[in-house]
Amino acid sequence: MKKIVIQGLGYVGLAMMTFCAGAKKNNKYLFNVVGVEKNSNKGLKIVNRIKTNEAAKIVDDRNFFKFFKKLNKDNRINASINKNEYSDADVIIVCSNCDFDFTNNSVKLEEYIKNINEISLHLKENCLVIIQSTLPPGTTSNILQPLIQKNLKKRGIKNFYLCHSFERITPGKDYYKSMKNVERIIGGKNKQSLKITKKIFKDIFSLTSNKIIEFNTTSESETCKIIENSYRATNIAFIEEWRKFCFANNLDLEKILDCIRMRKTHSNIMRSGIGVGGYCLTKDPLFGQASSKQIFKKKFNFPLSTKAVEVNQLMTSDILKEIKQKFNKNILGKKVILIGVSYREDTNDTRFTPAEGVYDFFKKMGCKLEFYDPIVDFWEYSRSNSFMKKGLENFDVYVYLIKHQFFKRLNIKYKKKSLILDLNHVINKKERIKINNNRNLNSYFIGSKQI
Numbered sequence: 400m401k402k403i404v405i406q407g408l409g410y411v412g413l414a415m416m417t418f419c420a421g422a423k424k425n426n427k428y429l430f431n432v433v434g435v436e437k438n439s440n441k442g443l444k445i446v447n448r449i450k451t452n453e454a455a456k457i458v459d460d461r462n463f464f465k466f467f468k469k470l471n472k473d474n475r476i477n478a479s480i481n482k483n484e485y486s487d488a489d490v491i492i493v494c495s496n497c498d499f500d501f502t503n504n505s506v507k508l509e510e511y512i513k514n515i516n517e518i519s520l521h522l523k524e525n526c527l528v529i530i531q532s533t534l535p536p537g538t539t540s541n542i543l544q545p546l547i548q549k550n551l552k553k554r555g556i557k558n559f560y561l562c563h564s565f566e567r568i569t570p571g572k573d574y575y576k577s578m579k580n581v582e583r584i585i586g587g588k589n590k591q592s593l594k595i596t597k598k599i600f601k602d603i604f605s606l607t608s609n610k611i612i613e614f615n616t617t618s619e620s621e622t623c624k625i626i627e628n629s630y631r632a633t634n635i636a637f638i639e640e641w642r643k644f645c646f647a648n649n650l651d652l653e654k655i656l657d658c659i660r661m662r663k664t665h666s667n668i669m670r671s672g673i674g675v676g677g678y679c680l681t682k683d684p685l686f687g688q689a690s691s692k693q694i695f696k697k698k699f700n701f702p703l704s705t706k707a708v709e710v711n712q713l714m715t716s717d718i719l720k721e722i723k724q725k726f727n728k729n730i731l732g733k734k735v736i737l738i739g740v741s742y743r744e745d746t747n748d749t750r751f752t753p754a755e756g757v758y759d760f761f762k763k764m765g766c767k768l769e770f771y772d773p774i775v776d777f778w779e780y781s782r783s784n785s786f787m788k789k790g791l792e793n794f795d796v797y798v799y800l801i802k803h804q805f806f807k808r809l810n811i812k813y814k815k816k817s818l819i820l821d822l823n824h825v826i827n828k829k830e831r832i833k834i835n836n837n838r839n840l841n842s843y844f845i846g847s848k849q850i
Contacts, residue, residue, distance in 0.1 A: 676742025
């Protein structure tokens, strides 16, 4: 039985480890799987959590939770901080992050390279390394591959296989489905690396050949991920400039966008929203320029991608300035509840969440703040726990930020003169009309014509 090691057990690594552990053929498990985290306080915390069913609760996805729980019961879920696990691995899948330094406008490659260096010191002959991390194009071929070759040569090891295959997982209620059915993109250092990776992915995800798209270079796979996320970030920024125009002129942007979506060629146009959060869209569009500067040492500019990040970074504060202008008296010193604080629906991921900017805004307005999010039990930014549902009718201002499935069942009885701010299309159309028609309530629905 081949051994697969998953390095890095965050949102991507946890899912990858689970699917590798659950891979079967003729009702028999195919791989011996172990997840490896760094030997640190954070790493130990992750490993200990994975040994319980808590690890599956990072998303509100029953299918994934059920799958994880079954594998845990069968003792298929194994996690460790022992780097010696790499030594006898046939396949190592790297899922650790490559971070961006916004102060210096560069990718933190040194830390990531150090991680790959550590792994390569333990590789055995003919091991396959699959890089799933989002990287500046050219990183795998120009930096990682020579590094691995150098370390293996010192130990008398001549051959290894290497591919880049970025993740495309969708956090939230489609966590399991997106991991199981999404197309896999692979770029290899040679044909044999592609062949072996393709076979591994077929076994793990039960994929057909047309679901695995091959590139002849790792740089093309890296570039594919950056363009994909840059496109999405630019689309969001594009809608934000029109949101400002429509707000200033009291036009119904969402009705306009619904009209545009009727054309099949424009069906993927974005909606307005409170801001961009999470780990990918906040930084990935900057990786093109970083690649040019840090990898290829050339001066290529990416004006649209970089401007999109700039617009998206200011989005939350720009919207809140408009709200302050319109509702200052209704906000100052009031009791406020934030409903949903993760960056995306049905997940507990709060990295770079727009809720941080919203929290700071109301804090500066002298408000008493609470948050309600059953998926995010504890929010480090506010250093507090989710508010109890029973007392939700006792607030002056309700700020809806994330459309968790759970919130469909919310039925809050707002007190008189409450202000309802729906900043991310959480409240359904029927309820919006009801709130608008209630003269005892004040309201703001993002992208909609203000009454």
